[in-house]
Amino acid sequence: MGGTAPGSLRVLCVSRDGSAAAGVAAMLASVPDFVIATRTAGYREALRGARNLDLAIVLLDDDPSAGLDVIEKLRRGSSATHLVAVAPDDDPDTIVRTVRAGADEQLALPLSQHDLFKVCIKVAEAYRDDAGRGEVWVIHGPKGGVGATTVAVNLAVALQAARREVALLDLDVYSGDAAFFLNVQPTNTLRDVVASYERLDAVLVEGATMRLPSGLSILASPGTGRGEPPLEPTMEQAIDVLELVSGMHDLTVVNTPRILSAATRAALLGADRILLVTDLTVPALRSCARTVDWLAGEGIDTAKTVEVVVNRYNARSSAEISIADVARMMRSPVRASLPCDDAAALAAANAGRPLADDTPLQRAIAEIVSPGRPPAETGRIKRARATVFQ
Ligand SMILES: Nc1ncnc2c1ncn2[C@@H]1O[C@H](COP(=O)(O)OP(=O)(O)OP(=O)(O)O)[C@@H](O)[C@H]1O
Numbered sequence: 001m002g003g004t005a006p007g008s009l010r011v012l013c014v015s016r017d018g019s020a021a022a023g024v025a026a027m028l029a030s031v032p033d034f035v036i037a038t039r040t041a042g043y044r045e046a047l048r049g050a051r052n053l054d055l056a057i058v059l060l061d062d063d064p065s066a067g068l069d070v071i072e073k074l075r076r077g078s079s080a081t082h083l084v085a086v087a088p089d090d091d092p093d094t095i096v097r098t099v100r101a102g103a104d105e106q107l108a109l110p111l112s113q114h115d116l117f118k119v120c121i122k123v124a125e126a127y128r129d130d131a132g133r134g135e136v137w138v139i140h141g142p143k144g145g146v147g148a149t150t151v152a153v154n155l156a157v158a159l160q161a162a163r164r165e166v167a168l169l170d171l172d173v174y175s176g177d178a179a180f181f182l183n184v185q186p187t188n189t190l191r192d193v194v195a196s197y198e199r200l201d202a203v204l205v206e207g208a209t210m211r212l213p214s215g216l217s218i219l220a221s222p223g224t225g226r227g228e229p230p231l232e233p234t235m236e237q238a239i240d241v242l243e244l245v246s247g248m249h250d251l252t253v254v255n256t257p258r259i260l261s262a263a264t265r266a267a268l269l270g271a272d273r274i275l276l277v278t279d280l281t282v283p284a285l286r287s288c289a290r291t292v293d294w295l296a297g298e299g300i301d302t303a304k305t306v307e308v309v310v311n312r313y314n315a316r317s318s319a320e321i322s323i324a325d326v327a328r329m330m331r332s333p334v335r336a337s338l339p340c341d342d343a344a345a346l347a348a349a350n351a352g353r354p355l356a357d358d359t360p361l362q363r364a365i366a367e368i369v370s371p372g373r374p375p376a377e378t379g380r381i382k383r384a385r386a387t388v389f390q
């Protein structure tokens with residue numbers, strides 16, 4: 001795929017004399033979430049300048065031969081272009097002929113905008129597969145109540161503000177409060193994705209993801225409804241969802257519950273970067289140390305992948321354990337110490353909003369965004385899958 005950026009596609013629409021192709025181009029112009037550069041052509045001029053296309057849509061008419069010939073030539077010219085044949089009906093004979101001509105898929109008239117949206121997602125997905133997946137950062141506070149969700153949400157907000165294409169995936173199905181921290185009430189959540197798991201694909205994930213005005217995407221946890229048991233995604237489900245979400249974004253920040261649920265384990269094993277959140281109390285540090293041991297036992301290079309975030313840090317308190325002690329105990333670097341900032345945290349929690357800009361806690365979390373560590377190796381999700389399903 002040769003798209004200039006994920007979400008930006010170069011598309012050629014072809015029909016016998018170009019006029020029907022103009023109709024498809026008009027539909028493409030209103031497909032949400034994509035920047036689409038479209039060119040229309042008749043069969044004769046279709047091959048002119050047909051290089052570096054992400055997608056070509058060829059409309060066949062009652063006599064499909066000429067259109068199929070165009071598909072064949074486009075396929076010969078580029079193996080990377082996704083080729084879609086649009087037939088007047090579902091005639092099986094035409095389907096066989098379009099496959100033989102080299103089309104990747106066939107749609108029937110009348111075309112809907114939803115059909116085109118699905119095709120665009122598929123093409124963008126393939127592009128991202130080629131370009132490598134986005135990074136996955138997993139935020140985990142094994143003791144609970146230590147500020148993991150505060151870090152996850154505000155880190156995602158800061159990363160999005162730093163112009164990365166960020167998704168926040170909330171796997172905390174027990175409290176599911178990342179959406180609340182962002183002051184949004186998504187209609188669809190992870191429950192919808194898991195409920196339709198047998199037809200899981202990028203379209204389903206995209207449909208359950210809410211895009212905020214800042215550009216940040218959130219796939220929210222359903223939380224627990226009244227009397228409803230919490231949703232418990234399996235490891236396989238969590239890995240599949242993570243793979244799809246990270247395939248659609250530069251960076252996916254994952255909020256996890258305190259317990260090592262199947263979904264938490266899947267996320268930790270698939271992470272490019274793990275931020276373990278703790279305070280400087282012995283129980284919290286012990287929980288972190290146990291998690292680091294478990295990760296090491298699973299074959300994760302904890303010195304490289306795990307970083308400790310010390311929350312509610314008070315440099316003036318001499319009774320507390322020192323940062324150097326923490327690094328020694330964990331065998332992982334301490335990436336940040338976040339100040340105790342009751343004013344900012346309370347105001348944000350009560351309003352159900354991210355931390356206000358320029359509060360000490362917000363600034364300290366935003367600093368985690370800045371470089372200071374080597375770029376993560378990506379591709380760990382595949383390894384997580386191998387570890388889990390061997
Ligand atoms: N640095 C801080 N200073 C003051 N208050 C904080 C700080 N960090 C988090 N808090 C507050 O502590 C509470 C718990 O935070 P949060 O929900 O982020 O923790 P958690 O680890 O995700 O908890 P849980 O285990 O319930 O998921 C929240 O009310 C939050 O506003």
Ligand SMILES: [Mg+2]
Binds near residue numbers: 148149256257
């Ligand atoms: Mg939490």
